[in-house]
Amino acid sequence: MALRTVSVGCDGLQSSVIGLGCMGMSEFYGEPDDAQSLRTLERAFELGVTHFDTSNVYGRGHNERLLSGFLKGRRDAVMLSSKFGVVRDPNGPSGSTYDRGIDNSPAYMRQCLEESLARLDVDCIDLYYVHRADPNVPIEETAGALADLVRAGKIRGYGLSEVSADLLRRAHLEHPVTAIQSEYSLWTREPEIDVLPTCQELGIRFIAYSPLGRGFLTGAIASAHQLSSDDFRLSSPRFQGDNFDKNLAIVEQLRRLCAAKNCTPGQIALAWIMGREQAIIPIPGTKRIKYLEENVGAAAVTLTPQERADLEALLPIGGAAGTRYDPKFQGAPRPSTS
Numbered sequence: 001m002a003l004r005t006v007s008v009g010c011d012g013l014q015s016s017v018i019g020l021g022c023m024g025m026s027e028f029y030g031e032p033d034d035a036q037s038l039r040t041l042e043r044a045f046e047l048g049v050t051h052f053d054t055s056n057v058y059g060r061g062h063n064e065r066l067l068s069g070f071l072k073g074r075r076d077a078v079m080l081s082s083k084f085g086v087v088r089d090p091n092g093p094s095g096s097t098y099d100r101g102i103d104n105s106p107a108y109m110r111q112c113l114e115e116s117l118a119r120l121d122v123d124c125i126d127l128y129y130v131h132r133a134d135p136n137v138p139i140e141e142t143a144g145a146l147a148d149l150v151r152a153g154k155i156r157g158y159g160l161s162e163v164s165a166d167l168l169r170r171a172h173l174e175h176p177v178t179a180i181q182s183e184y185s186l187w188t189r190e191p192e193i194d195v196l197p198t199c200q201e202l203g204i205r206f207i208a209y210s211p212l213g214r215g216f217l218t219g220a221i222a223s224a225h226q227l228s229s230d231d232f233r234l235s236s237p238r239f240q241g242d243n244f245d246k247n248l249a250i251v252e253q254l255r256r257l258c259a260a261k262n263c264t265p266g267q268i269a270l271a272w273i274m275g276r277e278q279a280i281i282p283i284p285g286t287k288r289i290k291y292l293e294e295n296v297g298a299a300a301v302t303l304t305p306q307e308r309a310d311l312e313a314l315l316p317i318g319g320a321a322g323t324r325y326d327p328k329f330q331g332a333p334r335p336s337t338s
């Protein structure tokens with residue numbers, strides 16, 4: 001199967017129209033199963049997925065080591081992205097992603113990159129993200145240091161994650177930003193306010209993580225009791241109490257909209273993203289082949305203008321019940337500084 005590809009930045013990078021987020025293969029969504037995850041990675045490649053997203057903090061390096069085995073013999077055929085900037089306690093609890101805060105200093109950046117290259121067993125990372133912006137380091141300094149890594153051939157391009165439009169502009173002035181990665185889905189549409197228009201203006205590709213609302217928009221989660229006790233989604237207000245029930249009612253309406261399309265709620269949610277005039281690359285995460293195949297199948301779903309309008313009326317900006325994160329949760333994006 002050949003998925004359509006799109007360019008990412010001006011560096012010759014190409015990505016399949018849908019990628020694979022690999023975080024859940026190592027942490028946050030139940031116990032990891034490396035054998036199952038490797039089979040899913042291989043199946044993704046067979047289906048035409050070429051964009052694989054990881055980070056140095058996913059499983060405290062486990063995720064990058066997992067990908068290293070998959071990449072052997074395929075490195076030139078995939079677009080590999082990783083991240084740096086979040087500092088974790090090596091002995092801290094699972095699911096706590098900000099044990100020691102954020103560090104965007106050039107020295108820490110170089111240290112993280114060399115460690116990631118070693119774990120991945122590659123010479124270059126295609127897209128290297130600032131996982132979260134550090135309020136103590138000017139974004140211009142971070143972007144300048146990343147530009148040095150591009151010139152050194154260590155990375156092909158760089159990206160930012162969960163930043164404001166203003167911060168994005170400032171970084172882009174220092175050195176062109178290849179991509180921005182932020183949460184975006186039918187129930188998290190806030191990037192449409194200013195970040196997506198800024199990306200369109202500057203020619204920066206937008207990568208959507210959690211495009212299925214952390215699994216909620218698939219319709220597969222009927223109760224919070226289905227989630228394992230260490231699943232970090234249980235800390236999200238959207239998965240709690242009355243908010244859960246209100247969001248579940250929205251998904252039931254989404255399910256009815258899918259009936260005439262002969263597709264799943266998850267597929268229609270992904271098709272809505274991929275069908276935007278401004279090309280956005282969703283990177284839904286899964287460690288199971290069944291859900292991977294369902295997600296990739298969304299590339300064949302086409303929505304009419306009326307169907308898009310119906311979906312957007314069902315879930316307007318701010319339409320989901322509850323905030324994305326509990327303010328006390330250490331994995332929440334920190335406010336961006338201008």
